[in-house]
Amino acid sequence: MLLKLTTSLNFSFIGNSLRPLSYLSPRRPILCRTTNLSSSVFMAATASKPSDSPCTLVLCGKSAAENEIAKSLRDNAALKLAENDGVSVLLQSELDKPVEEGSFRVDSFVKSLSTNRFGRFLLWSPLLPSTHDVVSLNFGQLPVGSVCVADIQYKGRGRSKNLWESPKGSLLFSFTLQMEDGNVVPLVQYVVSLAVSEAIKEICDKNGLPFVDVRIKWPNDLYLNNLKVGGVLCTSTYRSKKFDVSVGIGLNVDNEKPTTCLNAFLKELSDVDYKFAREDILAIFFSKFEKFFDIFIDQGFQALEELYYKTWLHSGQRVIVQENNEDKVVENVVTIQGLTSSGYLLAVGDDCRMCELHPDGNR
Numbered sequence: 279m280l281l282k283l284t285t286s287l288n289f290s291f292i293g294n295s296l297r298p299l300s301y302l303s304p305r306r307p308i309l310c311r312t313t314n315l316s317s318s319v320f321m322a323a324t325a326s327k328p329s330d331s332p333c334t335l336v337l338c339g340k341s342a343a344e345n346e347i348a349k350s351l352r353d354n355a356a357l358k359l360a361e362n363d364g365v366s367v368l369l370q371s372e373l374d375k376p377v378e379e380g381s382f383r384v385d386s387f388v389k390s391l392s393t394n395r396f397g398r399f400l401l402w403s404p405l406l407p408s409t410h411d412v413v414s415l416n417f418g419q420l421p422v423g424s425v426c427v428a429d430i431q432y433k434g435r436g437r438s439k440n441l442w443e444s445p446k447g448s449l450l451f452s453f454t455l456q457m458e459d460g461n462v463v464p465l466v467q468y469v470v471s472l473a474v475s476e477a478i479k480e481i482c483d484k485n486g487l488p489f490v491d492v493r494i495k496w497p498n499d500l501y502l503n504n505l506k507v508g509g510v511l512c513t514s515t516y517r518s519k520k521f522d523v524s525v526g527i528g529l530n531v532d533n534e535k536p537t538t539c540l541n542a543f544l545k546e547l548s549d550v551d552y553k554f555a556r557e558d559i560l561a562i563f564f565s566k567f568e569k570f571f572d573i574f575i576d577q578g579f580q581a582l583e584e585l586y587y588k589t590w591l592h593s594g595q596r597v598i599v600q601e602n603n604e605d606k607v608v609e610n611v612v613t614i615q616g617l618t619s620s621g622y623l624l625a626v627g628d629d630c631r632m633c634e635l636h637p638d639g640n641r
Contacts, residue, residue, distance in 0.1 A: 301405075333405050334358070335412075338370035340388055342399040347399060347421060358415040360407050361474030378404065380446055382427050390561035392463050396453060396571075397564035399424040406431055409452040410526040414513065417454055417522045425453040427560070449540070449556040453564075455571070457514075457521045465579045465621045466571075467498050468514045468586060470525055473567035474500060474508065475589045478540070480562055481554065488547040490540060494590040496623060497637055500529065501591060505537040531556055542618060579621075587616060599635075 335357070337348035351357055352367050359365050372385055377383075384402050391397050400410060406428040412529045413426050428450045457463050475492045482490055491502045492508075500508035508529035514521045531554050534542040540554045573581050587593050595614045600607055612625035614631060621633040 300618065330397075333365040334403055335365060335367045335406075336373065336384065336402045337367065338384060338388065338400050338402075340391055344399045344421065351419060355411075356416075356419050358419075360411045360415065381429050383555075386555070387427075387557040387561055390558060393423075393564045393568045394563070396423040396455070396568050397425045397560065401426040402428070404429045408514070409450055410511065410524055413452045413454050414524045417515075417524065420454060422454055422456050425451055425564075427451045443532060444540050447530070449527070449529040449531050449559055451560060451604050452524055452526040455462060455523050455525065456521070457523055457575075460516070460521055461620075462574070462579065463512075463514055463521050463523060466523060466525070466574070467510050468494075468579065468617075468621065469574050469582065470510050470512070470527065470567065471498065471500060472582060472586050472589060473563055473570050474510075474527065474529065476566045476570075476585075477559055477563040478554075480560060485552055487550060487552060490544055490547070492540075494586070496590060496592055496617075497621075502538060502540070502543055507538060507540065529559065531559070558592070580616075584617070592623070597635075599625075599633075 289513075303454065337352060338349055339345040348369055352369055355367070357367060381404055382402055387397075388400065401420075401424065403426075406412065406426075408431055409426040409428050413420065413424060429446050429452050450568075457466065463510070471494045475494060478490050478492045491500070495501050495506075498510040498512075499506055500510070506627060508527065511526040512523060513526075514523045516522075530539040532541055533539050544550075544552070544554065570582060579586075592614045593616070597612050597614060599610045599612055601610070610627050610629075612627045612635075615624045615626055615632075618624045618634050620634075625635055627632050627633065
């Protein structure tokens with residue numbers, strides 16, 4: 279029997295540094311702040327554009343056909359932007375000066391990319407309000423699989439309409455995909471998280487690096503050494519019998535403060551003269567994601583579950599569930615077993631009852 283908890287509840291992990299967490303069914307949300315989820319990937323947003331900082335959006339493609347699309351979009355002023363004032367849309371060939379040091383290297387990414395669909399059409403900017411807004415507002419104009427990358431965001435999108443400010447040194451990008459089965463759309467964030475983790479592993483293997491163990495904290499966070507190092511946001515709209523899905527990802531590559539980042543952790547493991555590059559991570563991520571997404575669509579998430587469970591943090595975790603029932607608080611201990619078919623946490627109590635645990639929409 280599967281017990282679906284429908285009253286508001288809190289639960290916290292036993293013997294785990296990732297505490298406290300809050301989950302509940304969607305009917306009665308509770309707001310509870312988590313104390314140790316801060317990361318230099320996502321800083322509290324000022325939600326305002328830095329003064330005297332013009333926005334430039336650069337378009338390019340992997341192939342000649344995609345570069346023609348870029349030219350058409352530029353010539354016809356077809357792109358919708360959340361903040362139009364002062365935004366210049368250019369082709370990569372029209373850049374009249376080298377990009378600043380530390381900016382995303384478009385040429386390096388395009389050269390490294392080896393996909394058939396994802397990442398082949400690129401929009402890049404040194405400064406944007408939100409990459410997620412760019413791809414969402416222009417879903418019908420852009421080829422499916424297009425990616426928008428920014429060096430800095432000042433209105434990055436988060437869950438529950440949170441806004442985030444993200445400094446230089448993070449890999450910040452959003453891309454598009456389409457799906458037909460609405461029942462599995464919520465599971466795509468797990469495929470994305472898995473592809474990020476596996477991309478980091480592949481880079482380590484290829485370069486003879488120590489293992490940088492990026493793990494998944496359900497439902498959509500990425501952790502390194504028990505600290506948040508990234509996150510995933512998926513949004514969707516239904517149109518013409520298909521779901522248009524916008525996927526946003528932030529991954530802390532170079533910002534050592536206030537918590538940790540990939541390169542700081544690598545430096546602690548070894549004195550090897552190597553640093554993770556955002557362009558390499560993004561190119562290999564799309565290779566992994568394209569492979570995993572095809573498996574996911576053809577065979578279902580079950581075909582990826584074994585690898586996902588090896589990567590996430592929760593197998594066998596003991597959880598205290600506090601359920602508010604009128605004026606009584608009932609506590610039970612349950613053990614996380616995996617995911618339900620709908621993508622929520624599957625847990626079993628000491629009384630052998632199965633239950634499905636839902637996030638509260640924010641943590």
